[in-house]
Amino acid sequence: MQTDNQVNDLYPIAVLIDELKHDDVSYRLNALKRISTIALALGPERTRDELIPFLDESIDDEDEVLSALASQLGDFVEYVGGPEYAHVLLSILENLAAMEEPLVRDAAVESLNKICQVLSQEQLVEYFVPLVQRLSTAEWFTSRASSTALYCAAYERSTNPAVRVSLRQNFGHLCHDEAPMVRRPAATNCAKFVLLMTKEEAISEFIPLFNSLSSDDQDSVRLLSFDVMISLAKVLQEESDIRQYLLQPLRSFVSDSSWRTRYMVADNFIRLAEVVGINIINDELKKPFIMLMKDTEQEVRRAISGQIPGFCALIDKKAVLDDVLPVLQDLVNDPAQHVRAALGTNIGALAPILGKEDTIEHLLPLFLDLLKDEFPEVRLNVISKLELVNQVVGIDLLSQSLLPAIVTLAEDKQWRIRLAIIEYIPLLARQLGVDFFNEKMGNLCMSWLGDHVYAIREAAIDNLRKLAEFFGIEWATKTIIPKILAMSSHPNYLYRMTTIFAICSLAPVMNAAVIQEQILPVLNQMANDPIPNVRFNVAKAYAVLSPVLKSTGGESAIESQIAPILQVLAKDQDADVRFFAEKSIKDICA
Template identity: 40%
Template sequence: MAGADGDDSLYPIAVLIDELRNEDVQLRLNSIKKLSTIALALGVERTRTELLPFLTDTIYDEDEVLLALAEQLEDLETLVMPTLRQAAEDKSWRVRYMVADKFSELQKAVGPEITKNDLVPAFQNLLKDCEAEVRAAAANKVKEFCENLPEDNREQIIMTHILPCVKELVSDTNQHVKSALASVIMGLSTILGKDNTIEHLLPLFLAQLKDECPEVRLNIISNLDCVNEVIGIRQLSQSLLPAIVELAEDAKWRVRLAIIEYMPLLAGQLGVEFFDEKLNALCMAWLIDHVYAIREAATCNLMKLVEKFGAEWAQNTIVPKVLGMANDPNYLHRMTTLFCINALSEACGQEITTKQMLPVVLKMSNDQVANVRFNVAKSLQKIGPVLDSNALQTEVKPVLEKLASDADMDVKYFAQEAISVLALA
């Protein structure tokens, strides 16, 4: 027990060791928190001779012990590093995993010299570990590890020792490893600068952007702004955008679907001007895709883009093209016009909906295809709350009443339902 004055140096070492080895996780964690204070109070000599020998086994269960010691002890190379090296090469993958997971903290604790001499080789080994869990944990620390390297030779260490391992991980057989790497690799561009990014990193980004794992592609697209800041939008469009467009036109509809889902995020990263120039036409082309799931996702995508770029942008760029599809010979494309209006009306607001969208919907009530007519009724029900009472009474009500007497039973049903929901009876 600690002395009456609370001096942790009087805390019996044997009791501390028992607590560190106890099955109760919370007790172990509490003991670990005491450890650095006790080590500091004991001093380097007593820690070396009395405390450290008891911790050799414990380290494999709780690598926070290493952190606590590394932060307090002076002779790190002699006292801590042998245990760390042993843990980083332990036959149990769980031990190696814990070392990889805490590697950034260890790096900060031991300082630049030991990092350069001991941690860089250890980190390389963890990135090449035979167990995927260990590689994934280490891959997730790549950006942070590189950021914390000593500035005077950071670039040389990364290019010589870390980047070759990263290149191997890009084509790793395990998708969790690739995904972990993809979530941080873009951050290396800000560390290595424009020239290294263009020459060495862009080919890796391109490979990951074409990876069969959706999460890998998403992680790359999600962090494009990091690269954009370093190399600029022009270089980015020349290198990575063609791959995105290629995926957007892939023969497999599920691949196209995945890119659609990323598009609002990508638009936000690249900005409205670049989006209009490079990607707008692609988004509109999806609206007439032969697969319904693609058309549906493309409609939802437009709504998200309007929420991001605003109603004025929609009025100038999206709405005219959508309304133009109302005259398409293919009735499926005409129905897509209605689906888009349903999705866009609230985001675009009352004025655009009333002046531009409503006349098109009303005109489509005369369509020869019953499926289009009953979707007109559903659209009027959907956009009704956006309209003012005058438009509802003078324009919407007469058309719904006409559809309520349609020869097609489905058209009748949906028209009557719209009249009821909008309280137009």
Template identity: 45%
Template sequence: SLKMYSIIHIFYNTIYDEDEVLLALAEQLGNFTMLVGGPEYVHCLLPPLESLATVEETVVRDKAVESLRKISQEHSPVDLEVHFEPLTLVMPTLRQAAEDKSWRVRYMVADKFSELQKAVGSEITKNDLVPAFQNLLKDCEAEVRAAAANKVKEFCENLPEDNREQIIMTHILPCVKELVSDTNQHVKSALASVIMGLSTILGKDNTIEHLLPLFLAQLKDECPEVRLNIISNLDCVNEVIGIRQLSQSLLPAIVELAEDAKWRVRLAIIEYMPLLAGQLGVEFFDEKLNTLCMAWLIDHVYAIREAATCNLMKLVEKFGAEWAQNTIVPKVLGMANDPNYLHRMTTLFCINALSEACGQEITTKQMLPVVLKMSNDQVANVRFNVAKSLQKIGPVLDSNALQTEVKPVLEKLATDSDMDVKYFAQEAISGIQSLL
């Protein structure tokens, strides 16, 4: 329409305006699809955006690339062929942006690479985006390499199926191998968060021959975040080759992370332990990882002890009550006699978490006697946690145990000299009343 072409003419005249105006224009043109008449006419926005993507001001080029990405997604398949396939409009701009002198512009291209790839189709991806992506993976700026590394799995998934494997093996994997030993930990960490996903794309044989050595190298990386990202994505490789291939290298990596000086690293590995246990199996777990899980229960950081308690509950849900009775419960109950009152309290927290998963018999015969005995503890904090525990495990116990064993102890605690013990004992008595 005449109105539409008038708007485009104004855009061209504005290209020579102040930087502030150019920035606003570069940012807003990506939202102008409906204003120029819808997807049918969206190609008219390409020339002004192409010009904006070449101006001197970095932030303007940055926003122009983002707007190009937006409008490229709004072209119909036919328009893609007509306006994008010739590569005379967008590809020179994208190539230029991917090699821009400003790292921020290159970063933006890397960060939005998957969207650009989906928008331009398989032929342009194969001929133009693959070389551009290689360059971004080798960029001199770590931020750009990290952004590109983060897109490796997505980029490979979106490659044309007929020659996907050949492109990855020939063009992408050599870059990935270099990034595994990158000097920047953020780059290595970004890669570690996605590299395991390549195993499902490349299949069993390629994974064993080409990817497995990279996984093993990253499991030994000096940076804990790299090791953690590999471990947190083990399910991908487990589906393809089975986790046993990694088990010998996994163990030292897990142990190091479990004992890392940063408590947040220790916390993260605890949260992946149920997943690891399920994949490695009960025998491997009992032999190699059980001791670690118990050690976390006496960590000096409360958040670790709390997470370790939750971890035990998930392990019991995975391996069953019989396993818990033979493996976990005796060790937990043994902590009731620990000289450190914090460790004695951890026994109570574990009982709270495990009672339901372990069931009535184990709770009544093994756990309850220990809780009742701890009601005589010299530390008030332990005694009021006994009251809270008795209320917590109450629903798992039968009414006879509640009436003859639990209630008398709670009534005794309700007359305790400590105000907090009294309060929680009275709360527990009220809480179990409906169960009697």
């Protein structure tokens, strides 16, 4: 007969069993979230003897549940008694690493790698390395695919030369696996594995593996092997070795029949250039780079456009002018708008590389052509990087073409384009200066306050606050506050609401004099507005303005003007108006 203590000891397991058998997935997930608490209640010994075997028998479940279990087990070492017993977790994770669902396998592999870090050398040789070998030779490809991500941790932790040799050999078999679903993760993890090799091991064992992967009949494998080449370049280091072993594969990558492979090269070109050295860049990389700029596939041209500033920073200015800029003209006129948009984001970064004279002569015409592009995103991307060009040549040379582009974007039919250009206005204002801004862009900024899209009006208010912070309260008092207050008498109540929102946003940059002389007279009048929404927003505005008045010597205005009006609003016929008026009274008095 069981004692009460024995029943209580069994209770956590019983609850877990019930919840893990529940029909609802959320119940099973909640149960897994508590297994660490249950393990604490059971103690290390019963966790090893009862909980872990039970969980191992319960892995026939939904992928979401198994993924959560796999993740939990990576942090479970302390609950089974510490590193000394960490190996007891390997069996269940080995089973999870063989599952069909990639999310489950990835979580299991991540947990296995965590546990590997705390294993002793004896545990590593006795338990972890055999686990890796079993997965690597399993019949089903999912196990072999998972095993490719375990070699780095096992190899790095192992101090046994024989074990290391065995691991390298087994990994080589995975790189030649008959299933492309295995060769793909093998190529991905090979890039990490190579970095653990000596130069001699890389040349004798991994160069042949790389050559096999880079010439694979599956383009999905070939494109992943480009990272292996970058890792090999880091390990080889010597210019002569890089020339001997890697340049021919690079030429093959650039002329590969698959655009996806060429895209991968284009998207990672700078990573390779940064590790091969300046001589190889000048002698060997310029031609492949130009080839990718002229590629027939627009996705490749878009990817290489993002690499242009970084590559031009690595070569001399003459090469930029003679080799890159002529092809850049073709990209400016590229038929694909996404290529031009990518170029627009990056072309400004060439200005500091070329210097003022060459930027004015060679780069500025291309820059201005993009500012006239028919596609809004292209112009937007150019404007977003305007500061880099402005720092080199000054705003005067840009303003003639810049302003029409801004005006066109500001009136674009897509509200997201209008919103994006508003966000760049403070940046432009700092570059243009107050006089140019007042003359050319002041009215434009005010016009956004009347936009039919609320998000635009909200962004326009935030824009005015940032401008006031930059240009100062005196500028705001003369330039924008009168225009904002003029909207208070607009027939459409939404415009009147915008006036109140703008006042609240600008409050932190105002002082008592401005509030008393300009703001309060208008706001007091709006307290009598026929629309309740306007009246209760007036009440809220008073609460926002009061702290500014208190901090800048305007307490008298609170007593003489704000408090009496709030008392009236607190008796308003509309419940919302009364609520916000009473709330503002409490806030002001607090």
